[in-house]
Amino acid sequence: MLLSAVDFSHKLLKETVCKGDFVIDATVGNGNDTVLMATLVGPTGKVIGFDVQKQAIETTKQKLLLAGLTDPVTLLHQGHETVAEVLADHAEIGGAVFNLGYLHGSDKTIITQKDTTIRAVNALLPKLRIGSYILLVVYSGHAGGMEEKNALLEYCSTLNQALFKVLQYGFINQINHPPILIAIEKKKTPYMK
Ligand code: SAH
Numbered sequence: 001m002l003l004s005a006v007d008f009s010h011k012l013l014k015e016t017v018c019k020g021d022f023v024i025d026a027t028v029g030n031g032n033d034t035v036l037m038a039t040l041v042g043p044t045g046k047v048i049g050f051d052v053q054k055q056a057i058e059t060t061k062q063k064l065l066l067a068g069l070t071d072p073v074t075l076l077h078q079g080h081e082t083v084a085e086v087l088a089d090h091a092e093i094g095g096a097v098f099n100l101g102y103l104h105g106s107d108k109t110i111i112t113q114k115d116t117t118i119r120a121v122n123a124l125l126p127k128l129r130i131g132s133y134i135l136l137v138v139y140s141g142h143a144g145g146m147e148e149k150n151a152l153l154e155y156c157s158t159l160n161q162a163l164f165k166v167l168q169y170g171f172i173n174q175i176n177h178p179p180i181l182i183a184i185e186k187k188k189t190p191y192m193k
Pocket residue numbers: 026027028029030050051052053056078079080081099100101102103104110111112113116139
């Protein structure tokens with residue numbers, strides 16, 4: 001069965017994120033990605049989650065508490081565009097996930113924006129472990145969504161193919177702008193041992 005963009009992103013995370021890894025949830029939202037990542041990294045790992053909405057942080061804190069997964073997670077009430085400073089002393093990440101757009105059941109005008117999303121991706125790329133992914137689930141049905149999607153596709157299509165593989169995944173016959181997944185994989189470069 002063909003997986004939805006979100007389910008496919010989860011499959012890719014399960015295949016690459018290991019126990020003890022340091023990973024990023026760039027858009028905590030309702031916490032589904034945070035819970036999955038916390039499960040995958042386990043008590044010896046670390047998930048850093050970002051969200052600009054207090055409500056998202058609070059909801060996710062409760063979800064983690066109920067699941068007994070608070071230990072490996074640090075939730076930051078700040079934009080993912082600050083990820084470079086947060087990761088300043090940290091060499092390697094085992095993956096990162098972005099679930100873009102607005103938070104369902106919340107203010108539809110608080111949306112992720114192309115400039116800040118790209119700034120975050122750009123800061124994460126050098127830290128990504130070889131063989132791991134930066135995953136972007138991109139929604140385009142809301143006001144501002146198509147602009148972010150087009151900017152991301154343009155940015156990602158210019159990434160050096162010697163360093164990264166970039167996949168665009170999505171259904172092309174569905175109405176109402178189904179989300180797409182952009183998956184960026186760090187490649188092993190020929191000069192590496
Ligand atoms: N559209 C998705 C959910 C997206 S949630 C779905 O249907 O499942 C996106 C989250 O990103 C929201 O909780 C929002 O508050 C958050 N967000 C917006 N701008 C952000 C930023 N600069 N940094 C981190 N999170 C941000």
